[in-house]
Amino acid sequence: MNAKAIVVTSGKGGVGKTTTTANVGAALARLGERVCVIDTDVGLRNLDVVMGLEGRVVYDLIDVFEGRCKLRQAIIRDKRVDTLHLLAASQTRDKSALSESRMKETVRALLDDEGFDRVLIDSPAGIESGFQVAASAADGAVVVVNPEVSSVRDADRIIGLLEAREINEVRLIINRLRPAMVKRGDMLEVDDVLEILGVKLIGIVPEDEKILVSTNIGNPASLDDTTKVGAGTAFRDIARRIRCEEVPYPSYEPQGGFLAGLRRLFGGA
């Protein structure tokens, strides 16, 4: 993607925005980019705990907006990947403390003055002020969708609102795909979702228990590069695609069947 400031959004809550922001941010940083992830879910902050940085938050985004600290003081550097940084949301305020002009200034300063290559903005759920402020500073968007009815409908609404903001680089992540259900015909396929929503794909993330385990311990799954399958790998692939690399999509055929075993044996996808 050409966009340097990318909002991660979905409309519906609970589809994996924060997990996606943490994992893709960590993977981009591992690839050498200087990355800052920003939590804009004021009052319901979670990006800090998902990334395992909750113990290090002193100042937050609203402190920056209201001049209680310098921008640099609020940026938390990750100890595992030193190019990864977090700007936390305030937990004690509400969304009325957000401001589009302050948000734009802050993101501009991160890119122009603080030397960041990429800013990922984790949007709150909904289509109200929190989302609007998160989107206001972005020049690109990643929409996270689960292949189910309410998430797809809300994603369509969000895509309309992003277009209205003239954010033209909009990409889709299909999250929590369950290959066995797709195979049975009980879950929308990737092509179905793309046909319905009409935006370009940037990632397919399978449902994966490892994500819960990695968030339990506050260590993004994408940083574990010992595995070559599952959600962590899918998030790493997304980071590479954001950097305009061509990364083929693995097949998410359910594993374990006789044919799948044969295909694996003979090196197929």
Next chain:
Amino acid sequence: MFGLFGRRKSKDKLKERLKLVLSYDRAKLSAGNMEELKRELLSVIKKYFPAEDNDYDVKVEQHGDRMVLVANLPVQAP
């Protein structure tokens, strides 16, 4: 379209429902309004042609960037 045991795949049903509901969402219409529109259209058509009440179809379709109102109203020759 039909599974092993003749059961229709639930995702095909979902896809159909989503396409319909999104066409209304995008056009900022409610499904209830469309029913009203159908009734009114039919009453106008009936002034000019004999028509059946149950054999018509009015919907909004997405054609590229444009929303198109598609009405299929079979009539008997007057």
